[in-house]
Structures are given as structure tokens and as C-alpha cells.
Amino acid sequence: MKTHRLSPPSDGVNLSLDELLFFKQQTVKWLPPAKNLWSQWLGQHQSRQLGRGMDFSEVRQYQAGDDIRAIDWRVTARTGKAHTKLFSEEREKPVILYLDLSQSMLFGSTFMLKSVLMAHMASLIAWLTVAQKDRIGAVIDTGSRLIELKPTSRHSGPLALSQQLIERHNEQLKKPADAAISSMTTGLQAVHRLAPKGAEIILMSDFVRLTASDELWLTRLSQHNRVRMIHISDPLEFGQTQFRGVEQVTDRKQTQWLDFSSRQNRQQLALAFSHKQQSLKTFTHKTGMSFSALTSEQPLLQQLSG
Incomplete structure (x- = not known):
């Protein structure tokens, strides 16, 4: 190390x-x-991924300068007067x-x-x-x-x-x-x-x-x-290694001997890793999650x- x-x-x-x-x-x-x-x-x-969220606090009558996007249209319609939603920092x-x-x-x-x-x-x-x-x-x-x-x-x-x-x-x-x-x-x-x-x-x-x-x-x-x-x-999982010998490897489902001196074997590792990571990215995108890698x-x- x-x-x-x-x-x-x-x-x-x-x-x-x-x-x-x-x-x-x-x-x-x-x-x-x-x-x-x-x-x-x-x-x-x-913006929804950054910073703090805002919690709803109360509704009050509209005042000059209030953001019109915060108008509570239900209360406004019921009372006949414009009302604004107030939010407090989460x-x-x-x-x-x-x-x-x-x-x-x-x-x-x-x-x-x-x-x-x-x-x-x-x-x-x-x-x-x-x-x-x-x-x-x-x-x-x-x-x-x-x-x-x-x-x-x-x-x-x-x-x-x-x-x-x-x-x-x-x-x-x-x-x-x-x-x-x-x-x-x-x-x-x-x-x-x-x-x-x-x-x-x-x-x-x-x-x-x-x-x-x-x-x-x-x-x-x-x-x-x-x-x-x-x-x-780990870099070995995507085929990046200086080791050029033969070693036993496992994915917890099957075990086999792998020749790391073979460029083709290293490329296959990289391809399999890329496919797995892309599957994770696709899943997170579909479900609205954030994806990052270390x-x-x-x-x-x-x-x-x-």
C-alpha cells in the first residue's frame, strides 16, 4: 500500500x-x-438536488413584493383576497x-x-x-x-x-x-x-x-x-492492474483461474464492469436517484x- x-x-x-x-x-x-x-x-x-429544502409554515394575506409563485390560489379563491404561502427553512x-x-x-x-x-x-x-x-x-x-x-x-x-x-x-x-x-x-x-x-x-x-x-x-x-x-x-474490477500472472478470482457465484497477462481477459473485465455500472446508472436515472462513483x-x- x-x-x-x-x-x-x-x-x-x-x-x-x-x-x-x-x-x-x-x-x-x-x-x-x-x-x-x-x-x-x-x-x-x-435546484432540487442542492441545498436545504423548505417546509410550509403558514398562509397570510398577500403583501407588495411577495413572490407571485407563492400565492395560495385556493385560499385566495375562498376569501376573495390574495394570500401567500410562507415557508421556513427545513x-x-x-x-x-x-x-x-x-x-x-x-x-x-x-x-x-x-x-x-x-x-x-x-x-x-x-x-x-x-x-x-x-x-x-x-x-x-x-x-x-x-x-x-x-x-x-x-x-x-x-x-x-x-x-x-x-x-x-x-x-x-x-x-x-x-x-x-x-x-x-x-x-x-x-x-x-x-x-x-x-x-x-x-x-x-x-x-x-x-x-x-x-x-x-x-x-x-x-x-x-x-x-x-x-x-x-477497485481498479482490478475494471481490468486495471500491473499484475500479469494467473490468479483465482470469484464473484461469489462462481470461481475460476484468470490470466491477467492476457489483454483480452483484462478487456473483458473492463467490459463487464462498464456494463454493470451502466445498469446502475440507468436504474438510478429511471427512479430519480443521484448516481456517483468512487x-x-x-x-x-x-x-x-x-
Whole structure:
């Protein structure tokens, strides 16, 4: 692992509290008057994806200077006098993270494990959320166990999340490989229970375990919430590697020996990965979700600012 490029004191494999606390000081880059994290990273321009929402507050009689788009036409018709809807800024919006800590995420071929990159992003989002006076909650899915953290706006929220991530990550590193593969359904059901309507839901995974049934749950979640999907991958998954030997590989469904010295084999990997990622993009576009991608070959902050 290339430790000199990683955020101190990370080694790319193990998680520590100091490592995750490092991202607390990075939130200033995306707090007002700086740009929104998502708009700066993804270049989004849709107003509904940016900033805070507004909650309906009350209706009062129209006054000169009021935005005519806010006129309440029902009340106006009933009373015969123009009335305006007033809105207050949405406070303590719940942000729910779905964090995939299943075994396929505990992989990294060059720089860091996919799970470590995910933990870095989770920490940054958690600290940014409470700094904006919103509430942070999470569902950590190890594939065999769920850890649910209810949304809180206090600093104890990111700290509790960090501690759980560290403990569960260390457990998973020591856990022997399990041939069985479970879907994401129970984890998404937990998100559905935890997230009130109007929440922001951020899913971080390699989505290896995503099934058609899971897509139904995601569609349901997207009907009443803002949902973001962050696809986390490793360069080996799309055929980028300096290794030129023969190695045994598995997708948890089948296992085979793969010759990485073969350019054709590497191209087939790249094609299969591209097809999978395009399927995810198509699904998110169809359901109105936001899609973004991170790769474990680069530090998080470099990807967000690039």
C-alpha cells in the first residue's frame, strides 16, 4: 500500500478513530459560503438536488413584493383576497447512510480497501451533516448482521458511527470468507424503517449483492426520499492492474483461474464492469436517484476535488 498519499494516519487496510476524525476538519470546504458537496463534486445544477429544502409554515394575506409563485390560489379563491404561502427553512433534516461492510467490500488491489474508502466518505458526510445542524443516522450491513444508528444532530452521532465502523470493520477483517452471499434486502428494509419521509438516503456499496428484489425496495425508498447511490469499486474490477500472472478470482457465484497477462481477459473485465455500472446508472436515472462513483485507487479528497 502507498501510505504516503493516504490521509494520516491511514494505512489503507485498518480503520482508526484518528483516521476518521481527520475528515471533521475537512468539512469547512463544503460549508456555507462554500459550494454544496454534491454540486461541487458532481457538477449538478438541478435546484432540487442542492441545498436545504423548505417546509410550509403558514398562509397570510398577500403583501407588495411577495413572490407571485407563492400565492395560495385556493385560499385566495375562498376569501376573495390574495394570500401567500410562507415557508421556513427545513431544520434537522435526517440523513441516513447505508454502509455495505460485506466481504466483497473488504478488497483492495493497489491503494486501499473499498471498505476503507467508504468509511472515509461516511465520516465526511456525517461531520458535514451535523455541522449543517441536520441529523445523521446509519445502517451498517455486514451481510450477516445489521447495526442501526438512529438519526442524531449532536456530535455523538458521527462519533458513534465512527466507533461502529471501526469495530465492525475489524471484525470483518478477521472473519473467514463465507461462500454464501446474501442480498441487500434486509439492510434496505432497515433503512426504510429508520428513514422518515423526506429524508436524504445515501447508499454506499459495490452493489455486488444487489438483486431485482432489492431494486424494488430502492424504488420504494426513492418515492418519498432523496436517494443517492455511491458506487465504490477497485481498479482490478475494471481490468486495471500491473499484475500479469494467473490468479483465482470469484464473484461469489462462481470461481475460476484468470490470466491477467492476457489483454483480452483484462478487456473483458473492463467490459463487464462498464456494463454493470451502466445498469446502475440507468436504474438510478429511471427512479430519480443521484448516481456517483468512487474508486479505491485514489484518496477520497483527491476524487472529490478532482
